[in-house]
Amino acid sequence: MTKTTNTLAVALIVKNEAHNLEPCLQSVDGWVDEIIILDSGSTDQTLDIAKQYTDKVYIESDWQGFGKQRQRAQAYVESDFVLWLDADEQVTPELKESILSAINSQQTNTVYYVNRLSRAFGKEIKHSGWHPDWICRLYKTSEAQYSDSLVHEHVLVPSTHQKVYLDGVLKHNTFHYLHEYTAKTNQYIKLWSDQREGKKSSSVLKAISHALFRFIKMYILKKGFLDGRHGLVLALLSANVVFTRYADLWLRDYVKRQS
Known part of the structure; x- marks a missing residue:
């Protein structure tokens, strides 16, 4: 030692x-x-x-x-x-x-x-x-x-x-299989929304635009295409996580306003 x-x-x-x-x-x-x-x-x-x-x-x-x-x-x-x-x-x-x-x-x-x-x-x-x-x-x-x-x-x-x-x-x-990725990111999505609910506004347009930018950033700007099929899959998965975060935040606010 x-x-x-x-x-x-x-x-x-x-x-x-x-x-x-x-x-x-x-x-x-x-x-x-x-x-x-x-x-x-x-x-x-x-x-x-x-x-x-x-x-x-x-x-x-x-x-x-x-x-x-x-x-x-x-x-x-x-x-x-x-x-x-x-x-x-x-x-x-x-x-x-x-x-x-x-x-x-x-x-x-x-x-x-x-x-x-x-x-x-x-x-x-x-x-x-x-x-x-x-x-x-x-x-x-x-x-x-x-x-x-x-x-x-x-x-x-x-x-x-x-x-x-x-x-x-x-x-x-990190992740070996896709189900491990989705299980972990689902937990993070909830915590992300919990932390911002009532403090940050969202909309379907924000969900789409942020997800699209995440894909472009990872796959093109950060050269994810050089990681082959893995880079494509990770960019798509990450974009989906971003979309779900903002959609969840928007839906929470909608449900609250309807109740």
């Missing part, structure tokens, strides 16, 4: 991730100081797998959104730095060395971004706006935290802090 002058925790929020969790934990096992896992009510073998790698496994099943759940998980972290992972992600050896170098660099007022490379339906997606995919995942525990957002939560980076981009990639094994 590489010696560090600062301590490092890995934190995850999970639910029913038995099919993903072990490769994720294997990628950080032995070189981080603690692993924090906050479960929101798994009914599969997630907890059994988690306990093979850490004794810091907690359950908070009163779900209040992704942002709040990450804040809760961070409250259990004792280390100087926290590295956030999702259960379907794995740290590569090059990224590991970049992370260890970063936490020992003694840089102040700094947050660190990692480049995520996602695999969808059996193929790594290198265009379509999916890659490069820089996300803030590493920072001093005492200096930052996640937003309150129900979905699409993000790290609240202090204005005083610089952003450093780490070498290596974070492997992201």
